[in-house]
């Protein structure tokens with residue numbers, strides 16, 4: 001079982017994470033895999049309460065569960081059990097999987113965030129229904145906004161505000177720059193972070209990249225670029241946690257990963273336009289605008305659509321670097 005568990009972890013680490021921080025560690029003990037948050041990889045500026053960190057953990061957990069089912073293994077998940085000495089997600093593998101996950105499994109290595117301009121083609125209703133079916137209804141709500149429908153306009157307005165607020169904040173830009181890997185050498189040395197090519201920038205030395213990010217990239221220009229990207233897409237999906245705690249955050253990640261993998265299996269691309277969920281006062285106004293109940297939190301916003309060109313796959317640290325003793 002231990003060697004199968006290590007294979008499952010190879011797929012778990014293909015999960016998306018905020019700024020590609022990969023904020024996870026794993027241990028394996030007989031039939032049990034534990035996933036620990038790696039708090040040394042926090043993003044204190046953009047994610048001060050760590051909700052995005054736990055969403056990322058949920059994405060890794062979901063990949064693991066899907067990969068286990070593909071091997072015929074059921075995965076029983078305990079969220080942050082109190083009998084563990086350290087905070088973790090505990091996954092017990094047993095031999096009675098009853099879920100067919102082939103399409104999702106095949107999509108794990110294919111899924112990627114594609115920040116390019118899409119071709120404007122609509123996602124048809126049957127594909128939208130399959131996407132909306134893919135999430136955990138008890139803990140997460142998902143709302144869809146079609147490009148071209150008047151309801152999307154205020155949401156695009158919130159994205160714009162969030163973008164401008166973030167790029168006007170030197171601490172946000174400094175944190176972002178610290179996670180951009182400007183050269184191929186930086187990518188291969190670190191195997192984490194945002195490769196410049198994946199952001200649509202040329203590979204340049206770090207000093208030049210930092211200069212471009214702090215002097216040439218302007219808040220208004222960045223907001224206009226994101227708005228154009230949204231208008232080239234087919235729809236936005238907003239993930240709303242029904243409660244504001246770690247378990248709900250993990251479930252947002254699980255839901256998002258299922259939908260992202262379903263989209264990938266249908267040939268649909270996705271990218272985050274998360275800014276209004278990341279800036280707390282804008283997040284609160286977004287919740288009011290949507291008439292959400294007390295405690296419900298809009299935590300993740302993605303755009304989906306069609307695009308011809310895949311981007312280079314973003315790096316991951318090898319499994320040995322994320323393993324620890326149980």
Ligand SMILES: Cc1cc2nc3c(=O)[nH]c(=O)nc-3n(C[C@H](O)[C@H](O)[C@H](O)COP(=O)(O)O)c2cc1C
Pocket residue numbers: 014015016017018019020052053055056059111112113114115193194271272273274275314
């Ligand atoms: C919780 C979370 C928040 C994210 N926020 C953003 C974001 O605001 N902007 C963005 O371009 N990508 C965002 N991403 C996408 C990550 O940057 C991306 O997953 C990571 O770079 C790895 O690349 P990949 O998805 O292509 O494997 C986010 C991902 C997660 C899981």
